[in-house]
Amino acid sequence: MNIQLAPDALQKLARMGDATLYEPAGDSPQAEKLALENRPIPDPELLPCITHVATPHGPKPVMKSMMTTACEKNCYYCPFRAGRDQMRRYTLTPDEMAGAFDTLQRAGVADGIFLSSGIVKNGVIAQDRILDTIEIIRRKYAYRGYIHLKIMPGAEYDQIRRAMLLADRVSINLEGPTQDRLAALAPRKDFQGDLLVRLGWIAAIRRELKAEDPRRKVASTVTQFVVGAVGDTDLELLSLSHRLYGQMGLARAYYSGFNPVKNTPFENLPPTEPLRERRLYQASFLLRDYAWDVEDLPFEGAGNLRLDTDPKKAWADLHLLDAPVDVMRAERETLLRVPGIGPKGADAILRARRSGRLRDITSLRRIGVEASRAAPYILLDGRRPPRQLPLF
Secondary structure (H helix, E strand, C coil), rough: CCCCCCCCHHHHHHHHCCCCCCCCCCCHHHHHHHHHHHCCCCCCCCCHEEEEECCCEEEEEEEEEEEEEECCCCCCCCCCCCCCCCCCCCCCCCHHHHHHHHHHHHHHCCEEEEECCCCCHHHHHHHHHHHHHHHHHHHHHCCCCCCEEEECCCCCCCHHHHHHHHCEEEECCCCCHHHHHHHHHHHCHHHHHHHHHHHHHHHHHHHHHHHHHHCCCCCEEEEEEEEEECCHHHHHHHHHHHHHHHHCCCCCCEEEEECCCCCCCCCCCCCCCCCHHHHHHHHHHHHHHHHCCHHCCCCCCCCCCCCCCHHHHHHHHHHHHHHCCCCCCCCCHCCCCCCCCHHHHHHHHHHHHCCCCCCCHHHHHHHHCCHHHHHHHEEEEECCCCCCCCCC
């Protein structure tokens, strides 16, 4: 691999390492994090900032980095928090960062950039440095590919509008689901004033841009929560996520399980069970894609989801085992309640019903339904399909 970068930029990128390890850049956050944690690194001086990401434009090798690892915020869980003197801080200028990305992009190493930053002085200055970098990448280097930008706490309305015109995706991390939870995680951040207001601005700007040109592709929006460090419940996290999907056009919520970092106030807290992340994502997709309400989700007494089974199956075990769904008669929304039937499967069933009858499990498999998962909860041709009994 023959890649020439300015020595200072190369060293800074390499020393930042996995600066954005827990900042998802694409649509498969758990796979993204796992790939970063377990990947082989053939060139340890260069590739820590590159990860393969599922983007809205398909899978891509994306450069994930920060303008600076210095930060004035003192978030209790964060490796870059103010006062964590054990780590060295690195800063790249907009020209350095843009030039580094252009070199990697032309070499075929990167085809996309996720850019964040620590905050020094204030969020407006940090946001300007991010935007200046992307302006250089878009204008000087004529890059037209995938860009995901972080919106800084305190960023101005016009900065956010500029970011949405430059990027394919923007994100602002709420971190906690309520003001009290955020205060326990990040005492120098204002949940309403710094964060939620800006999500509202993003939604308003999206409407403005679409009104100006309905054919324009406008940047999607995501947010991220830190899960499990300060007593947050799944009910809190999913209730806010549901509101953001409906009211602010959020493309998705990320749920990043807490992992303790040495020399931070939370270094002795236990890590969050990875399976909790998975259950939150499954429930979040039911809210976003399956027309579920928060009240439909099977929370336990403490306001959390069961870890031993996915939430759709947990609901179906309670409601459908004794009242199975007739596949030939049920409406789409009802079909989506059945494990093994997703949006594509429900649409395939509706199409198949117009031309004939679905009489057996084989006919469901042919149209792409996970028939073995669906079988305990459905009627076919008015009868329960036969089920294979367990061997033991």
